Amino acid sequence: MNVNRMDVGIVGGGAAGLSAAVTLGRARRSVLLVDGERPRNRFAPHMHGLLSRDGMPPLELLERGRAEARGYGVEIVQGEVDRVERVDGGFLVVGAGREVVVRRLIVATGLVDELPPVPGVDALWGTGAVACPYCDGWEVRDLPLGVLATSPMSVHQGQLLRQWTADLTVFGAVEAGVSAEGLRAFAARGIRLAPPALEVAGSFGNVTVRTEEGEHRVARVFVGARPRPADALLTSLGCASTENPHMGSMVVTDPTGLTSVDGVWAIGNVADPSALVPVALGAGVRAATTINMSLVEEEVASALAASAA
Ligand SMILES: Cc1cc2nc3c(=O)[nH]c(=O)nc-3n(C[C@H](O)[C@H](O)[C@H](O)COP(=O)(O)OP(=O)(O)OC[C@H]3O[C@@H](n4cnc5c(N)ncnc54)[C@H](O)[C@@H]3O)c2cc1C
Structure with a gap:
């Protein structure tokens, strides 16, 4: 050479x-x-x-x-x-x-980006599952959105997403270690809590998040990669x-x-x-x-x- x-x-x-x-x-x-x-x-x-x-x-x-x-x-x-x-x-x-x-x-x-080990996130990454509201929030403004909590820091992602929609569910916040104060702040801004996601499926605009409680329909899930x-x-x-x-x-x-x-x-x-x-x-x-x-x-x-x- x-x-x-x-x-x-x-x-x-x-x-x-x-x-x-x-x-x-x-x-x-x-x-x-x-x-x-x-x-x-x-x-x-x-x-x-x-x-x-x-x-x-x-x-x-x-x-x-x-x-x-x-x-x-x-x-x-x-x-x-x-x-x-x-x-x-x-x-x-x-x-x-x-x-x-x-x-x-x-x-x-x-x-x-190391993705959380929730089945379906890999396949939807970049379309139905994303990370950054500045990149992908406007397109789903005011639509039902989900956040898959992955750590105590997910409190920030949840509160940030609330800027783009009032119809927001955070999955697995308690299990991810979000503090009691963080959970109160979610409630104060009308952000719903749900159990951790067991699976996500679908496509951009139509994502199903399955939890132990049943299925939730959202336009996109935001993930703390x-x-x-x-x-x-x-x-x-x-x-x-x-x-x-x-x-x-x-x-x-x-x-x-x-x-x-x-x-x-x-x-x-x-x-x-x-x-x-x-x-x-x-x-x-x-x-x-x-x-x-x-x-x-x-x-x-x-x-x-x-x-x-
Ligand atoms: C799903 C998704 C959507 C996004 N959407 C937006 C958006 O809408 N707007 C926006 O502003 N930002 C967006 N981003 C962020 C954007 O991806 C980053 O800002 C951007 O890629 C950073 O550029 P970079 O050059 O640092 O790295 P990269 O773009 O990742 O480029 C790094 C390059 O280095 C190469 N490389 C790595 N190791 C080696 C090696 N040993 N030898 C040779 N080559 C190597 C890789 O192959 C790659 O081509 C998004 C990110 C994700 C994950």
Whole structure:
């Protein structure tokens, strides 16, 4: 295999990685982007909340993004990066049949949503079962909705959903550990409680939630999925992380996405599980402009050293 050198390597070509790639390509940097093409929102037929692209299928956004990035000279390879390691002059990126040394590394590998083990949730994920009311709430406003409580934090999801409908049932709140105060607050806002869901079935707009008490019909169920950042490459490089009681281990970054390892950025959902598509796009631009400046500074320093020699 040929080992060649490029300015920036990007692992992951979702909203965050592609956005960084376009900015770096336009800055005339040589960029390799390797992407497994499994974006988190691939289960959803439509995407909402992205200015001027409301309702666009998520995969279409990425297809257009790849075309734009290629137009600015970015090399895009489909596949998985298996390994990254620190080497002289940067980082070795290995995977998808390539071995490349890059001066800066962006990891934009997203996260995996760990779904509650309720039969039927997997099959409905992205259509009849969703997580984010900002993405999917407007389409079911005022309709009967359900929340499958998964932890004490489900108190927040229940109260948030009440903003979109007054016809709301929370399944399994007591069993998930919602506090007595949380249960009182549900009652105060007219939110009904029901036993835990044993199964969900149906399709978007017509979901049946089966409990020990019988069947409930709702337009959608909102689920507290547990985010699992795809951060194995970052931890293998020794990037520092912090323990979040609700989300688990999270890689620590500065506002530009720079990790504790010099030269390595983590952007989008891998570092920020709450980043929706527009936020992930913005994170890509911010990291890319910072990286480009850091490369310029390095080039100024070498030019000065060469001129002084
Ligand atoms: C069901 C659902 C619906 C949603 N709807 C909306 C919505 O309507 N509006 C909105 O704003 N947000 C929505 N979101 C959130 C949205 O999915 C995220 O904001 C967005 O995907 C974050 O982008 P990202 O680039 O960080 O990660 P991702 O889009 O997940 O991209 C990560 C990429 O990295 C690749 N990858 C991972 N590991 C490797 C590796 N080792 N080598 C190579 N490639 C790798 C993956 O294959 C993937 O292509 C939704 C989420 C879900 C779950």
